[in-house]
Amino acid sequence: MSKEAKYLLNSEIEAERCMGIEILAKSGQLTAIELLTARLEKEHSPYVRRRIIEALRGIRCAWTAEAAAKLLSSDNATVRNAALEILQGLDETAIPVLAELLQHRSRDLRKLATDALSKIPGEESFSLLLSRLRDPDPNVVCAAVEALGVHKDPRAVPFLLELLKKTDSVWIGFGIIESLAYLGNPGAMEVIQDYINIHKGQKKEKSILRGIWTFAVSKLGDKRWLPEAWDLYDQGEISQSEMVLLLYAMHERGIDIGPITPRLEALLEDQMEQEGSRELLAAIHLSITYCPNLLYSFLPHLSDKFAQSEDVTEELVSALVRAGPSVNRLVTLLSGGRESLAKVVLSVVEKSGISLPLDTIRLLAGSRDSEIALRASALAWRCGAEAKGFLKELLLSDSEDLTAAAILGLGNIGGVESSLLILKALEHPSERVRRSAAETIIKLSPPYLIQDIEQIYINCPEFALPEVLEIIASLQDVPFLEAAFQRAVSSGLNQVRVGAAKASHLIKSEDVFLKIMETLVNDPDHEVRRFAIHSMAGRRGEGIYRMLSYLYEYETCHMNRYFILNCEEVYSHPTIFEWLLESIEQADPLLKLAAVRGFGKLGVAGAGYLKMILNSPLGNDESLVELIRQETEKDGGLDDGSNSRII
DSSP states (O other), rough: OOOHHHHHHHHHHHHHHHHHHHHHHHHHHHHHHHHHHHHHHHOOOOOHHHHHHHHHHHHHHHHHHHHHHHHTTSOOOOHHHHHHHHHHHHHGGGGHHHHHHOOOHHHHHHHHHHHTTTEEEEEEEHHHHHHHHGGGSSHHHHHHHHHHHTOOOOOGGGHHHHHHHOOOOHHHHHHHHHHHHHHHHHHHHHHHHHHHHHOOOOHHHHHHHHHHHHHHHHHHOGGHHHHHHHHHHHTTTTOOOHHHHHHHHEEEEEEOOSSSOOHHHHHHHHHHHHHHSHHHHHHHHHHHHOOHHHHHHHHHHHHHHHHOHHHHHHHHHHHHHHHHHOOOHHHHHHHHHHHHHHHHHHHHHHHOOOOOHHHHHHHHHHHSHHHHHHHHTTTGGGGGGGGGGHHHHHHHOOOOHHHHHHHHHHHHHOOOOHHHHHHHHHGGSSSSHHHHHHHHHHHHHHHGGHHHHHHHHSSSEEEEHHHHHHHHHHHHOOTTTHHHHHHHHHOOOOEEEEEEEHHHOOOHHHHHHOOOOOOTTSOHHHHHHHHHHHHHOOOOOOHOOOOOOHEEEEEEEEHHHHTTOOGGGGGGGGHHHHHHHHHHHHSSSSHHHHHHHHHHHTHHHHHHHHHHHSSSGGGGGGHHHHHHHHHHHHGGGGOOTTOOOOO
């Protein structure tokens, strides 16, 4: 096996190298690990490299850990990163070799070992990381500090605080404060504050430490430090950006940062003038809570400036929905005539469930902007029965979108009058409008309209029959069901017969269904026959098999034969073997695929046929061999016989 795998690993073809990796991954032997790590060092394909990493992570033993540890000394950063990922994936299995690396004279190897431990949970890993807080190299110490923050073990807090009191390195201090923030112990802020106060670094270092102090306050969520933050902000030691993010972080934790002051209002107003950023989004949410009038005054500016920014628009809408603005305020905003603002306000209305006055909706529906007109019209139904007249007018619109919106609105209002108006839309020349009408009527399922539907069926233009058929088939006990379908399947329009074939799957009566199928399976158009096959796919019984067998014998379209071989009923009859063998010998790849999958459904007998095919001249067809391989490996291999379809 190793010879075959070694040959495959050195192939120029990616797929063959992956096959070699798979063989070695299953063996799990020392030789396999050596071959895989050797290949990893020289592999140039990211995809194959990923497969090697996954394979080695799956061989969880000390040999793998030792082999990966050796790769950490590589000059190639990609190889080092791959080795690090392997060690992290081995979890506690990698602990012994990582413990040895932590004692290595190379500071680079000690740091990489520390990085690996950051992703490995457990007591041993935690103890080893604590030991690295005393490492002579500051980079290793920083890595250990960061890793302890990632572990989020509260027992690390006193060790980190003690180190913070002793360290002279601003970079180590930076890392400790960040990790303490992630560990979430509010009591740590006292020591952090003392460290900041006595630090004697350069101006740049102080600025960095002030930034991390702000981050710690926001993460630890202690309101007592807000006055200190404002003082630092006033002295210019905390930037506007840092201050607004700090306030927002506390607000998100449920901490009241109020009351509103001129200083807070000025800060938020300045952020409203900024480009799209986290700071602007934070200001939007803070404003709606503490000074909503400020946000409302800036809405026209923000909606114009960030009309193309989905992130900012989404935050604006979210903030306004949370604020629960009154209808009067929204109407006032809409009356300004600014299209970008109208779109924001309409989003608020849509998400909050608010009902706008019908007069406002009528005004917006006449907008030059088609999006505004459509979205406003789609909201009219919330006005209830009052909106029926307006929606009735929209049914006569030249716009398919507006007509479809009117149909949906009437469906939401409901009632006999609405249903009758929707039924009339089934005569519309637009297929999209007719489909909208059909789907809405089906959703309403109005049994009281059967007589009206019969009149629609009798009088509707021929091109509208498919949508009418869907409604008829969805209802219970419709006396003219068979007559309606027979009219459609005898139509001279292909699209009508296709529509009938699609809708036939809804027919509940088996007798009626088979009668309609007898006509459809003899249709001269292959697309009509294809949808007839789709309608039979989920049905069972001798009559269904008779239709499919007839179709298979006389069908000239390979794609239709493909779909026949996907029908469940055909696998209950012995003739399926003959069909599959015939199809697997065809040049058409779809038929080959259907045949291979079909044999896979036949349990032990099907597996035997596939093996026979591999040993026949057909076994020289590489594409066929690959299809068989995929089928035999799918879901743990072929059916073991317990689900065999042939009795």
